Structures are given as C-alpha cells and as structure tokens.
Amino acid sequence: MKTTRKLLLVFLALIAAGFAKLPFEKALTSDLRARRLLPPPLDLSTRKALGQSSYAIALGGFRSLIASMRNLKAHTYFEHQEWTKLEGEYNTITTLQPHTRYYWDVASWHLAYNAYADYGDKPNIPDARRRYLQKQFLARGLRFLEDGINNNPDDWRLRQSYVRILTDPFKPNDLPKAVATIEEAMNRSEVPEILERERLYALSRIPGREEDAWQAVQKLWKDDSNRSLPTLRLIYFSLQWKFSTPDQRTPLEVIFGPRNGTNDPALRRASRQNALKYLSYYWRRKREGFPMDGVRESIKLLLQEFNIPAQYSPLNPGDWRGYPAELFENPAAR
Amino acid sequence: MSKPSKTALLSPARTLIIAGSTFTQLMRMKIFYFLLIFVLGALVLNFFDLPHTAGPESTGSDKLFSLKDPLVGAMHYFAIIIAVVATALVIPKDQEDRTLYTILAKPVPRLDYLLGKLLGILALILAGLLAMDLLLHLVLHNHTQELLAQRIADATKMGWPQDAIDSERADILRQGPSWALQGAILTIFLKAGIIAAAALLISTFSSSTIFTIICTTLVYFIGQFMADGRDYYEAAMQSKGGSELTSYAARLLSVIFPDFRPFEIVNAAVAGKPFPLDVLFKLLGLTSLYMGIYTVLSWFVFSDKEI
Numbered sequence: 001m002k003t004t005r006k007l008l009l010v011f012l013a014l015i016a017a018g019f020a021k022l023p024f025e026k027a028l029t030s031d032l033r034a035r036r037l038l039p040p041p042l043d044l045s046t047r048k049a050l051g052q053s054s055y056a057i058a059l060g061g062f063r064s065l066i067a068s069m070r071n072l073k074a075h076t077y078f079e080h081q082e083w084t085k086l087e088g089e090y091n092t093i094t095t096l097q098p099h100t101r102y103y104w105d106v107a108s109w110h111l112a113y114n115a116y117a118d119y120g121d122k123p124n125i126p127d128a129r130r131r132y133l134q135k136q137f138l139a140r141g142l143r144f145l146e147d148g149i150n151n152n153p154d155d156w157r158l159r160q161s162y163v164r165i166l167t168d169p170f171k172p173n174d175l176p177k178a179v180a181t182i183e184e185a186m187n188r189s190e191v192p193e194i195l196e197r198e199r200l201y202a203l204s205r206i207p208g209r210e211e212d213a214w215q216a217v218q219k220l221w222k223d224d225s226n227r228s229l230p231t232l233r234l235i236y237f238s239l240q241w242k243f244s245t246p247d248q249r250t251p252l253e254v255i256f257g258p259r260n261g262t263n264d265p266a267l268r269r270a271s272r273q274n275a276l277k278y279l280s281y282y283w284r285r286k287r288e289g290f291p292m293d294g295v296r297e298s299i300k301l302l303l304q305e306f307n308i309p310a311q312y313s314p315l316n317p318g319d320w321r322g323y324p325a326e327l328f329e330n331p332a333a334r
Numbered sequence: 335m336s337k338p339s340k341t342a343l344l345s346p347a348r349t350l351i352i353a354g355s356t357f358t359q360l361m362r363m364k365i366f367y368f369l370l371i372f373v374l375g376a377l378v379l380n381f382f383d384l385p386h387t388a389g390p391e392s393t394g395s396d397k398l399f400s401l402k403d404p405l406v407g408a409m410h411y412f413a414i415i416i417a418v419v420a421t422a423l424v425i426p427k428d429q430e431d432r433t434l435y436t437i438l439a440k441p442v443p444r445l446d447y448l449l450g451k452l453l454g455i456l457a458l459i460l461a462g463l464l465a466m467d468l469l470l471h472l473v474l475h476n477h478t479q480e481l482l483a484q485r486i487a488d489a490t491k492m493g494w495p496q497d498a499i500d501s502e503r504a505d506i507l508r509q510g511p512s513w514a515l516q517g518a519i520l521t522i523f524l525k526a527g528i529i530a531a532a533a534l535l536i537s538t539f540s541s542s543t544i545f546t547i548i549c550t551t552l553v554y555f556i557g558q559f560m561a562d563g564r565d566y567y568e569a570a571m572q573s574k575g576g577s578e579l580t581s582y583a584a585r586l587l588s589v590i591f592p593d594f595r596p597f598e599i600v601n602a603a604v605a606g607k608p609f610p611l612d613v614l615f616k617l618l619g620l621t622s623l624y625m626g627i628y629t630v631l632s633w634f635v636f637s638d639k640e641i
Contacts, residue, residue: 003635007539011590018589021620025561028616037602037613038595041562061525061558061594063412064601065407065560068400078387100605103398106387157505193497201510225495284563 024284036152039063039098050092058096059279067103074110087140092145104148104220105161112141114167159185166327167202169288178202179209196220197232204235205289213291216240227259234282234290241294250296273328275303280314280323344442352437352450359427360420365458368416369465372408376469379405394481398509399605402474406518406604409466413459413526414554418420420455421533422546445633448534450627455530460523467519471511478510507604517609518600524621525597529554531628533593538635557594564588590626 032038058066070093077086089105097103099136113138119130145162159181167176182199187190204213217236233255240249259273279299286292302314312321379401388396428434489499533550540546568586602607
C-alpha cells in the first residue's frame with residue numbers, strides 16, 4: 001500500500017477514534033472541573049500578563065511551575081514594597097493556579113497587612129491619601145480572599161484568613177460579615193472547632209448579638225479543651241455575668257483555675273490571682289468591643305483582695321504596663 | 335514433509351528482549367545525566383530555603399508546597415522530554431546502526447519490534463521517575479517531619495486545644511509525602527506514555543528525527559489546549575451562531591489530537607488536594623486507549639515498510 005494512502009487511513013482512524021473518545025474526555029474534564037481539580041482555561045489577559053514564552057510554557061501543561069517562578073518574582077516586589085506590581089503578579093499567579101490556597105492567602109496577606117501597614121508608616125503622604133491608600137489595599141487584600149473562596153469554597157482556612165482581616169481590631173472591621181462567613185463554612189462542610197471559636201469571638205463583639213454569643217460560648221464551654229483558652233474564659237465570664245443570676249454563675253476560681261474548683265487555699269488564691277491578671281488584660285482590650293459585663297467590678301474586688309496599690313490598677317486611664325511579678329510572689333515585701 | 339513453523343503475532347518474550355535492549359541502548363546515550371540536575375536541585379532545596387513569604391497564621395505547610403512544586407515540575411519536564419526525544423531517536427538509530435535490518439530479517443513480527451521499543455522507552459521514563467520520586471520523598475519526608483515536630487511542640491507549649499493541633503498536623507501532612515502525590519507522579523508517567531506512543535507513530539512514517547521531535551512537540555502542545563479551544567468555539571457558536579461547516583472543521587481538527595486536560599490534575603494533587611481513585615482509573619483507561627490506538631496504527635504504517 002502506498003504511504004500516502006496509509007497515512008490517509010491513519011488520519012481517518014484517528015478521527016474515528018477521536019470522535020469515539022470525545023464524550024468520555026469531555027465528561028471527565030467537566031467532572032474534574034466540577035470537583036475543582038482542574039483550573040479553568042487561560043484567557044487572553046493572562047497571556048498579556050505572562051508574556052509570550054511563559055504563556056507558551058504555561059499552556060504546555062507547566063502552569064504550576066510558572067506560578068512558582070512568578071511567586072519568586074513577587075517576593076522581590078514585596079522586598080521593594082512595590083505593592084501594585086505585587087498585586088498584578090499575584091493576579092497572574094492565582095489565574096494560573098486558582099486551586100492553590102497558598103497563593104490567595106499570601107497575596108491577601110501582602111496587601112491587607114503589609115501594604116496597609118506600609119502606607120501607615122510611609123513619610124510625606126498627606127493623611128487623606130494615606131487613609132485612602134490603606135483602604136484600597138485592605139479592600140484588595142480582601143478581594144483576593146473572596147476570589148480564593150469562590151474558587152475553593154470548601155477550603156475553611158481561606159475563610160479563616162478572611163475572618164481574621166474582618167475582625168482585626170487595628171483595621172476597619174465588619175463583624176457581621178465575619179460571622180456570616182464562618183456560618184457559611186460551617187454549613188458547607190465539617191469544620192474544626194477553631195472556626196466555631198472564631199465565630200464566638202466575632203459574635204461577642206457585635207452589639208445586640210450577646211445572647212447568640214452566650215449560647216455559643218456555653219456550647220464551647222462544655223468541651224474541656226476550650227477551657228484553657230483565655231479569650232474564651234473571659235467571654236464566658238462576662239456573658240454569664242450578664243445572663244445568669246449570681247447563684248447560677250460558675251465561680252471565678254473555677255473559670256480561671258481547675259475545672260471542679262478546689263478547697264486548697266493556695267490553689268484557690270492562685271486561681272483568683274490568675275483571674276485578676278486575665279481580667280486586667282481583657283479590660284485593656286475594651287476598644288475591641290468584647291463584652292465587659294462584671295469585669296470592672298471583679299477587677300476592683302480582686303485588687304482589694306490582693307492589696308494591689310492603686311498605681312497598678314488597669315482601671316486607671318492611660319498606659320498600663322501589667323503587674324510586677326513581685327506583687328504576687330511576695331506580698332509581705334511590699 | 336514438515337510444515338514451516340508459524341511465527342506468533344505477538345510474543346511477550348521477544349517483546350521484552352527488544353524492550354531490554356532499547357532500555358540499554360538509551361541508557362548508553364547518557365540520558366540519565368538529566369537526573370544529576372534534579373539531584374542538584376533537590377539538594378539545593380533541601381538545604382536552602384527559596385525566598386518565601388507567608389502570613390503569621392501560616393502553618394508552614396506552604397514551605398513544603400514551595401519545595402515539591404518545582405521538583406514535580408522538573409519530573410514532568412523530564413518525562414515529556416524523554417518521551418519525545420528518546421522515541422524519536424530509537425527507530426532512526428536502529429536504521430543507522432543497521433540493527434533494524436538484523437532484527438527484522440529474523441522471524442520477528444513488526445508489532446513485537448514496535449511494542450518492544452515502546453516498552454523500553456516507558457521503562458526508561460519509569461526508572462527516571464522512580465529515582466526522582468525516591469529523592470523527592472526523602473527530601474519532603476525530612477522537611478515534613480522537621481516542620482511537624484517544630485509546629486506541634488510550639489502549639490503544645492502555647493496550650494493549643496487538641497482540635498487546633500490536629501488541624502495543624504493534618505494541614506502539614508497534606509503537603510508532605512502522600513498517595514495523592516504518588517498519583518500525580520503516575521499521571522505524569524501516563525501522559526509521557528501517550529506522548530511516547532504518538533512519537534512512535536510519527537517516527538514510523540518519518541525518516542527524520544527532527545521532524546518527529548517537532549511534530550510530537552506540536553501534538554503535545556496542541557493536546558494541552560485544543561480541546562479548550564474547541565469548547566470555547568462551540569459555546570460561542572451556540573450563543574452567537576455561525577456556520578455548521580466551520581464548527582465541524584474545528585471539531586475535526588481537535589479530535590485527532592489527544593486531550594491532555596484531565597492529566598492537569600497533577601497540579602491539584604501537588605497543591606495538596608486528594609487524588610480520587612476513580613479519576614486514576616479513568617486516566618489509566620484513557621492512556622491505554624491512546625497507546626493502543628497509536629501502537630496499532632504504528633504497526634499498520636510499519637507493517638510493510640521497506641527496510
């Protein structure tokens with residue numbers, strides 16, 4: 001048989017086989033895209049951003065490798081604090097690898113934390129412009145996480161990063177949105193308890209949602225492992241002050257000491273000292289909006305109980321530098 | 335009068351002998367020198383961290399990702415380059431060395447010869463991938479254990495609750511050595527297998543090594559995006575309308591090339607996502623189909639090739 005005729009037959013056989021396998025391949029690709037195991041095809045804007053050679057390599061199945069290399073380039077933009085270029089770089093990287101959490105997370109961190117702080121410190125910028133730029137970069141950092149969540153809806157860590165920015169006490173926050181984000185994650189899939197705690201922390205800071213926070217903290221309080229967490233202990237203390245009668249309340253030395261309380265006077269004293277320290281630091285976080293019911297009263301009471309001089313009181317206005325260790329170690333020495 | 339003995343169409347023993355000699359032949363071409371570059375890269379990554387940034391809440395698992403991503407990328411490169419170049423070389427080399435004439439003058443069916451060549455190349459790719467896989471896992475295991483010990487010790491010291499420690503551990507282990515990563519490396523091998531079979535088909539009618547390399551490289555690149563192009567075109571046709579003839583032409587052009595899109599699951603597995611077993615089986619089926627078609631067609635073209 002002549003070679004030309006053979007090649008024609010080969011061509012026809014390839015076409016026939018191609019049509020036979022087409023439905024299977026299409027279904028498999030759609031299935032993998034639905035499971036978010038395949039990225040969407042590259043578009044023209046990515047081609048422009050990547051340049052011809054990188055685009056060709058990325059198109060050749062090496063998207064991950066190109067993303068890794070671009071990530072190194074983005075690092076140099078971070079070192080030189082070129083935030084707009086860094087943002088552009090991560091736009092390209094996340095287009096190449098939309099299912100890699102790290103890229104979304106690190107892009108958002110650079111913009112919402114590093115660029116935000118950098119514009120806060122940069123000299124010779126008018127205040128209005130400084131605030132505008134900070135707001136812009138915070139929004140851009142959040143947008144990366146929103147896009148990341150859209151691309152990876154089951155990745156609870158991206159939602160956690162998003163919530164942490166929304167609840168950051170040093171930035172304009174959006175607590176109801178933070179709570180809604182966590183609840184959405186909890187509805188989607190099994191999430192670790194750490195997210196439930198983050199929900200409680202945000203919820204307790206929203207005026208008018210204290211009752212929901214009280215329900216949430218009671219649920220978490222049942223788990224022993226949560227009782228070692230200072231913020232959770234303090235929210236529990238404060239909300240039970242608000243919602244329980246004095247005889248229903250868990251005693252101070254149980255919240256800040258051993259779970260079942262103690263009759264040992266030394267241990268009781270240590271637990272109450274612990275309570276004073278925790279409550280004092282918590283009081284200084286008042287501006288974050290945590291519930292403060294009973295905190296002031298209890299601090300006053302404990303200051304008296306331990307004969308702490310007034311100058312060390314955290315209730316005084318102005319800076320507070322904590323309690324010197326010797327106040328508790330050797331009361332007789334004062 | 336005794337009948338002349340008939341040669342079986344396919345003899346596994348003969349095929350394996352040809353595969354073995356092909357493997358040896360390619361080894362002598364010092365193809366594995368590529369491994370030295372990989373070893374060097376792995377050692378550098380083992381001892382020196384790449385410039386890397388991560389937020390304060392990072393578990394450190396992204397360091398593991400930054401370590402394995404370029405290494406798996408290098409394995410991918412190795413497999414594809416060997417599949418294209420080694421396959422394009424074998425038949426012309428046999429012709430040049432006159433080995434082809436010696437073999438085919440004997441009662442060796444051409445299918446045995448082609449299959450032997452293909453298996454030899456696949457064995458070479460597999461051996462290379464296994465060596466790199468071993469090194470990758472050693473480096474990755476070492477870093478994972480180190481990171482795990484450090485993070486868990488820190489978490490315990492800070493009094494983290496058990497669920498937070500467990501989630502930290504799971505996050506780090508997901509980026510360490512895993513079955514999903516093995517699945518990804520197997521997928522790279524399967525993809526290289528398809529490319530090798532396609533190169534073999536092209537080399538049966540091509541008399542030039544360069545022509546085979548160029549054509550196979552084009553097949554590889556087109557296979558990466560042609561199907562996406564076809565889908566895009568079909569969608570545009572449905573929404574905006576267009577000629578049926580052009581639509582058929584686009585479909586025709588795309589079906590003759592392999593569709594490598596499903597094999598891109600490698601990236602997801604490297605990023606720490608699970609590699610579902612059903613997908614692995616489907617990819618195995620798809621690879622067998624492609625390799626089967628290309629081998630049969632190679633045999634068809636090669637069957638009465640004048641030597």
